[in-house]
Amino acid sequence: MEPVQALQKYFGYSGFRHEQEAIIRHVLDKKDVLALMPTGGGKSICYQLPAVMLEGLTIVISPLIALMKDQVDALNVNGIPAAFFNSSQSTQEQTELATKLRNNQVKLLYLAPERLFANESKLIGFLKTLPVSLIVIDEAHCISHWGHDFRPEYLALAGLKDHFPAIPVIALTATADKLTKKDILEKLNLKDPAIFISSFNRANITYRVIPKKNSFNQLLAFLDERKDESGIIYCLSRKSTEALAADLKEEGFFAEAYHAGLDNALKARTQEAFLRDEVRIIVATIAFGMGINKSNVRYVVHVDMPKNIEGYYQETGRAGRDGLPSEAMLLYSPGDAVKLKQFAMIEDNPDQSRIMLKKLDDMVKYCQLHACRRQFLLQYFDEAFPPNCGSCDFCLTEFKKFDGTLIAQKALSAVARLKERFGSTYVIDLLRGSKNEKIREEHKQLKTYGIGADISKADWARYIRELTAMGYLQVTDDIYPVLKLTPKSELVLKGLEKVELVEAETTEEHKPVAALPFEASLLNELKNIRRDIALHENVPPYIILSDATLMEIATYLPQSLDELRLVSGFGDIKLARYGREFLLPVKDYCIKNGLSSKIKQKTPKRERKAKTEKASKTSDSNDTAYKSFLLYKAGKTIAEIAAERNLAVTTIEGHLSFYIYNGSIDIAEMVTEEKKLKIQDIIESYGAEKLSPLKEVLGDDYSYGEIRAVIAWMRKVGMI
Numbered sequence: 001m002e003p004v005q006a007l008q009k010y011f012g013y014s015g016f017r018h019e020q021e022a023i024i025r026h027v028l029d030k031k032d033v034l035a036l037m038p039t040g041g042g043k044s045i046c047y048q049l050p051a052v053m054l055e056g057l058t059i060v061i062s063p064l065i066a067l068m069k070d071q072v073d074a075l076n077v078n079g080i081p082a083a084f085f086n087s088s089q090s091t092q093e094q095t096e097l098a099t100k101l102r103n104n105q106v107k108l109l110y111l112a113p114e115r116l117f118a119n120e121s122k123l124i125g126f127l128k129t130l131p132v133s134l135i136v137i138d139e140a141h142c143i144s145h146w147g148h149d150f151r152p153e154y155l156a157l158a159g160l161k162d163h164f165p166a167i168p169v170i171a172l173t174a175t176a177d178k179l180t181k182k183d184i185l186e187k188l189n190l191k192d193p194a195i196f197i198s199s200f201n202r203a204n205i206t207y208r209v210i211p212k213k214n215s216f217n218q219l220l221a222f223l224d225e226r227k228d229e230s231g232i233i234y235c236l237s238r239k240s241t242e243a244l245a246a247d248l249k250e251e252g253f254f255a256e257a258y259h260a261g262l263d264n265a266l267k268a269r270t271q272e273a274f275l276r277d278e279v280r281i282i283v284a285t286i287a288f289g290m291g292i293n294k295s296n297v298r299y300v301v302h303v304d305m306p307k308n309i310e311g312y313y314q315e316t317g318r319a320g321r322d323g324l325p326s327e328a329m330l331l332y333s334p335g336d337a338v339k340l341k342q343f344a345m346i347e348d349n350p351d352q353s354r355i356m357l358k359k360l361d362d363m364v365k366y367c368q369l370h371a372c373r374r375q376f377l378l379q380y381f382d383e384a385f386p387p388n389c390g391s392c393d394f395c396l397t398e399f400k401k402f403d404g405t406l407i408a409q410k411a412l413s414a415v416a417r418l419k420e421r422f423g424s425t426y427v428i429d430l431l432r433g434s435k436n437e438k439i440r441e442e443h444k445q446l447k448t449y450g451i452g453a454d455i456s457k458a459d460w461a462r463y464i465r466e467l468t469a470m471g472y473l474q475v476t477d478d479i480y481p482v483l484k485l486t487p488k489s490e491l492v493l494k495g496l497e498k499v500e501l502v503e504a505e506t507t508e509e510h511k512p513v514a515a516l517p518f519e520a521s522l523l524n525e526l527k528n529i530r531r532d533i534a535l536h537e538n539v540p541p542y543i544i545l546s547d548a549t550l551m552e553i554a555t556y557l558p559q560s561l562d563e564l565r566l567v568s569g570f571g572d573i574k575l576a577r578y579g580r581e582f583l584l585p586v587k588d589y590c591i592k593n594g595l596s597s598k599i600k601q602k603t604p605k606r607e608r609k610a611k612t613e614k615a616s617k618t619s620d621s622n623d624t625a626y627k628s629f630l631l632y633k634a635g636k637t638i639a640e641i642a643a644e645r646n647l648a649v650t651t652i653e654g655h656l657s658f659y660i661y662n663g664s665i666d667i668a669e670m671v672t673e674e675k676k677l678k679i680q681d682i683i684e685s686y687g688a689e690k691l692s693p694l695k696e697v698l699g700d701d702y703s704y705g706e707i708r709a710v711i712a713w714m715r716k717v718g719m720i
């Protein structure tokens with residue numbers, strides 16, 4: 001059987017994501033593999049599918065019992081025999097499991113690393129008598145001191161290759177910087193491993209940062225729109241998790257606090273209730289999350305600023321594992337940064353302090369960013385990304401431009417009069433006519449002194465950033481960076497070139513997500529059926545079927561088992577077990593409402609497309625990118641859209657390339673096959689980080705729009 005057929009049969013998915021297929025082929029070829037994929041990227045399939053396709057047993061090393069239990073439940077529901085060894089099992093249970101293992105009745109066995117080598121390796125001895133075909137190291141970064149989650153018991157895994165020299169090993173993780181990666185490869189002794197690194201972009205998460213004003217009211221406004229959805233709210237202190245959870249409960253939300261100081265039984269109970277959708281909101285410190293596989297977390301809110309981008313990205317990554325549109329919202333107050341700075345200073349350890357302060361500084365930069373947040377995040381992790389993602393607060397806001405030529409002239413001439421020897425703070429003080437004694441007397445005599453007093457400091461700072469970004473100014477790399485003019489400055493100073501600036505920022509009002517084109521009451525009914533089945537089988541509801549699957553049913557209204565098979569998430573076993581139960585209400589609903597099946601509108605083998613299309617529909621109709629997309633779909637050319645919307649052609653190209661990336665626009669509509677191949681060729685040689693050199697190589701027959709379109713497409717299909 002081909003891997004893709006097995007994927008449909010056992011897991012009900014019609015196609016692979018990211019590099020799943022390549023990884024699986026390597027594993028089936030008995031090669032060692034290290035796979036880096038973002039949270040929710042689909043790591044489990046990479047070893048679970050080979051496990052069912054290969055003869056014999058797959059051993060999975062995993063750090064947390066909660067995680068193992070979840071995976072084992074999910075596999076069993078799909079009809080794949082899986083089990084785990086666990087200290088809470090009785091001797092009898094363990095003996096039964098051993099018998100099953102001996103009789104080849106288990107395909108996947110989950111273990112914590114410390115168990116593997118406990119009792120003088122009795123377990124290892126036993127496992128060696130079994131026909132083991134594959135060893136999996138999940139959360140492989142735990143082996144590294146450099147990782148954020150070092151677990152000493154993982155170090156023992158170095159001995160695995162001695163015990164099982166001929167058995168292929170696949171190591172998986174969602175977080176590995178260069179040092180951690182090196183550590184994983186060395187410590188696990190992998191043999192000539194193939195390394196797969198997927199894009200870390202989480203296309204279905206929308207990133208927003210809003211200025212923190214009255215955080216509780218801001219939070220309530222956000223949560224009121226999402227009463228029936230699950231979410232995680234992160235706070236910095238244990239005390240504030242408890243206070244906030246109590247306040248939310250008072251407002252009628254099903255919220256509970258979670259932090260490392262609570263007793264274990266209570267923590268386990270809270271976690272379990274969250275998995276079962278009985279508790280909707282977890283208000284937590286960062287202690288919560290690792291090992292939570294819940295796929296339908298719809299939002300993650302940071303009420304306080306996180307300490308670094310690594311943590312923030314991991315925490316926000318817990319939203320939307322099922323691929324449905326999800327939100328990451330951060331409430332930012334500069335005061336938080338000041339507080340965190342004190343924590344970042346570690347006594348007697350200047351090196352460590354410096355690193356922590358730098359990380360904190362990057363986090364502040366992210367919060368204050370006036371550009372695409374997704375691009376910033378991905379660049380932070382060394383991944384290039386175009387400057388307009390279409391789904392962060394910056395890209396979703398329309399910025400009004402105005403003629404800022406006069407403002408630009410004032411700034412540039414101040415820089416010129418100061419002989420290009422001062423930094424932006426000084427330039428701004430001069431422009432505003434500051435009485436500060438730091439301003440030299442002779443400078444107070446300059447004509448530019450005080451000509452910009454009507455503009456606030458913050459606005460000046462923003463204008464200067466914009467002017468720098470547009471190439472009218474440049475900042476030196478010195479310890480005390482200085483503003484300098486550029487060749488372009490002169491044109492402005494002489495009045496030969498106009499400059500457009502962005503109007504003072506208005507904070508983006510939080511807009512509720514528009515309804516998906518699904519049958520809401522039917523979806524509710526389907527959720528109730530799922531809940532009953534889950535209760536009966538004693539597993540969390542999302543293990544039975546994901547929210548994404550139910551959403552597809554409520555959208556495409558399948559009328560028969562054959563049609564239901566086309567819904568993502570129905571493998572053979574789930575179809576046989578639960579198919580009829582879910583079909584019945586759909587048919588009833590359709591008869592009552594005069595509806596019929598829309599399954600033909602679902603393009604098979606296009607898992608990502610189906611999802612992202614929905615994602616784009618949920619974007620608010622005010623979305624600037626979405627507006628361009630609609631105009632394009634209505635048959636307008638890029639130039640026409642730019643003219644109609646009074647935006648630059650490159651902006652529109654940026655908007656549309658996002659829709660190529662998410663599969664809503666077919667690349668063939670925008671670029672001929674011949675041109676596409678040529679552009680692709682050049683990108684493969686030169687990379688896609690910078691557009692202008694590519695354009696230079698390709699020449700005048702190729703437009704920036706075409707190049708951007710091909711980059712977006714190559715990203716979509718995983719070529720770059």
Ligand code: ADP
Pocket residue numbers: 013014015016017020037038039040041042043044045293295321322546568607
């Ligand atoms: P990770 O371990 O990388 O965080 P998971 O393995 O839990 O991610 O997968 C995330 C979600 O995506 C799960 O609900 C999983 O069933 C689903 N998924 C994985 N691969 C595919 C695929 N090829 N098509 C559709 N859904 C998939």
Ligand code: ZN
Pocket residue numbers: 371372373374375387388389390391392393394395
């Ligand atoms: Zn963006």
